[in-house]
Amino acid sequence: MxxxxxxxxxxxxxxxxxxxxxxxxxxxxxxxxxxxxxxxxxxxxxxxxxxxxxxxxxxxxxxxxxxxxxxxxxxxxxxxxxxxxxxxxxxxxxxxxxxxxxxxxxxxxxxxxxxxxxxxxxxxxxxxxxxxxxxxxxxxxxxxxxxxxxxxxxxxxxxxxxxxxxxxxxxxxxxxxxxxxxxxxxxxxxxxxxxxxxxxxxxxxxxxVNKNALVNENISHHFINTSIKDKSNIIIRLLDKRQEERGVIFCRTKAGTKTLAKQLQDEGFAVGALEGDMQQKERDKVMRAFKNENLQVLVSTDVSARGIDVNNLAFVLHHQLPEHLEYYTHRSGRTARAGKTGQSIALIIPGEMQKISDTQKALGITFREMAM
Incomplete structure (x- = not known):
């Protein structure tokens, strides 16, 4: 060494x-x-x-x-x-x-x-x-x-x-x-x-550095086959199973972020939202609560997630796969920091398998199916 x-x-x-x-x-x-x-x-x-x-x-x-x-x-x-x-x-x-x-x-x-x-x-x-x-x-x-x-x-x-x-x-x-x-x-x-x-x-x-590892090798990649209307239920079941773990859920839109965060709060989860329309004071407050572990999960848009640098995040969940491939790299890179391992889990609806194989090819990673 x-x-x-x-x-x-x-x-x-x-x-x-x-x-x-x-x-x-x-x-x-x-x-x-x-x-x-x-x-x-x-x-x-x-x-x-x-x-x-x-x-x-x-x-x-x-x-x-x-x-x-x-x-x-x-x-x-x-x-x-x-x-x-x-x-x-x-x-x-x-x-x-x-x-x-x-x-x-x-x-x-x-x-x-x-x-x-x-x-x-x-x-x-x-x-x-x-x-x-x-x-x-x-x-x-x-x-x-x-x-x-x-x-x-x-x-x-x-x-x-x-x-x-x-x-x-x-x-x-x-x-x-x-x-x-x-x-x-x-x-x-x-x-x-x-x-x-x-x-x-x-x-x-x-x-x-580690040229071939576009994505950190301590991250394992998974997908779950589901439907649009079933996504929230899947997320609730996933969080139920992982009450000791912390993570980030990514949505593509500000509206989707707010809606999902509200649904999860109503289910009793300690969840905060990060999206572009928030005042800076609000964002700081949410990030502080997350860092202090008062919040278990953040629901975030891609742009808002840039500043999330928190160790010990066990998982990243993609409500939808992102538009751009490099966003997948940035999203999944929120977990498995400082040498720890982490999971990246994507919710896939019919017709999206092509995206999974494109992502695998471009980033040199392998997705495994996760059964619920």
């Missing part, structure tokens, strides 16, 4: 990692950290969520900060407010034993702009941000990204599928000559290839 000190990490970081119970590096950390500690380079990392990416780019970016300078030197862009908060929190924990203070600020929508502007007026070395809010602040002159030496795009494919293409292009146009760009993505659609071609060096180092 490789250790973090073999990767060349400073002792202060190793001590903080130990305290967080992070003892051995994951594949992506082992591949990426030594490169980023030793050389100034552009980097493309192909890796799923839940593989330890935050430490893979977070530790090297902290290592590059010159605390004698008060300007923003590192910029990390992520698709959702939840992910931004999570990255910021991780970086803060990593620096616990470092003897010079590294200041990290998080900016995202859904919070008062003036509060964030005030925070950015203080010394800030690293900004973690969602694209829309960052661009707003840059255009208002509230944050200066012209001296950024390292720009990280985390979950780049997610940002594009959420419609941040224009914002990202504008941000990427700033200070291209001075900086290195590190891009992490679970999939490589053409749009991402275009970003790489336009804004990154031709010599960018490419790292792919």
């Amino acid at each position: 490789t250790t973090f000190s073999q990767l060349g990490l400073n002792k202060a970081y190793i001590k903080a990692l130990k305290e967080l119970n992070i003892i051995n590096p994951t594949d992506i950390q082992e591949a990426v950290i030594p490169i980023l500690l030793e050389s100034r380079t552009d980097l493309i990392g192909l890796a799923q969520t839940g593989t330890g990416k935050t430490a893979a780019f977070g530790l090297p970016i902290l290592n590059l900060i010159d605390t004698n300078m008060s300007e923003v030197q590192g910029l990390i862009i992520a698709p959702t407010r939840e992910l931004v908060q999570q990255i910021k929190k991780q970086l803060f924990k990593f620096t616990k034993y470092v003897n010079h203070k590294i200041f990290v600020e998080g900016v995202y929508g859904g919070e008062k702009m003036d509060r964030q502007i005030k925070a950015l007026n203080r010394t800030t070395h690293i900004v973690v941000a969602t694209p829309g809010r960052l661009l707003d602040l840059v255009e208002r002159g509230a944050v200066d990204i012209s001296n950024v030496k390292t720009l990280v795009l985390d979950e780049a494919d997610e940002m594009l599928s959420m419609g941040f293409k224009e914002d990202l292009s504008k941000i990427l146009k700033y200070n291209t000559s001075k900086r290195n760009t590190w891009l992490f993505s679970a999939t490589m659609p053409d749009e991402i290839k275009r970003i790489i071609k336009t804004y990154m060096s031709v010599d960018a180092i490419r790292i792919e």
Whole structure:
């Protein structure tokens, strides 16, 4: 087993990692950290969520900060407010034993702009941000990204599928000559290839971890044959059997999410809903309740699930298979995190078997039928 000190990490970081119970590096950390500690380079990392990416780019970016300078030197862009908060929190924990203070600020929508502007007026070395809010602040002159030496795009494919293409292009146009760009993505659609071609060096180092495992191998995949009107009953029976387990149920629409959550609440299950029309305060409240285990199950749309990073989820249930294949990867990736195992279960109605075989082929996985 490789250790973090073999990767060349400073002792202060190793001590903080130990305290967080992070003892051995994951594949992506082992591949990426030594490169980023030793050389100034552009980097493309192909890796799923839940593989330890935050430490893979977070530790090297902290290592590059010159605390004698008060300007923003590192910029990390992520698709959702939840992910931004999570990255910021991780970086803060990593620096616990470092003897010079590294200041990290998080900016995202859904919070008062003036509060964030005030925070950015203080010394800030690293900004973690969602694209829309960052661009707003840059255009208002509230944050200066012209001296950024390292720009990280985390979950780049997610940002594009959420419609941040224009914002990202504008941000990427700033200070291209001075900086290195590190891009992490679970999939490589053409749009991402275009970003790489336009804004990154031709010599960018490419790292792919467990290349064939598009989907985490600790997840087992199942389908249940049913009918539209029987879906709710099936879900109720599944939850009845799994009262000790926690999971997420995915619906395609906001309306479907609300309806199903209500049905399950009426049946006495501790369920919360996450969907796009909710106020940010409401979303935070639901996520807190889920993290504290006051809720057993979340019912969510695809977009709302982006920030769900909770360990120990035993299952993911697909009320319907998603429109896009990469959504299947993102959905099922909510379970089996941090080395645990998990189940991904899809409810299939007549005529949908083709989708199952398409998904198997594209993602290199095998579905097993589950009898109820």
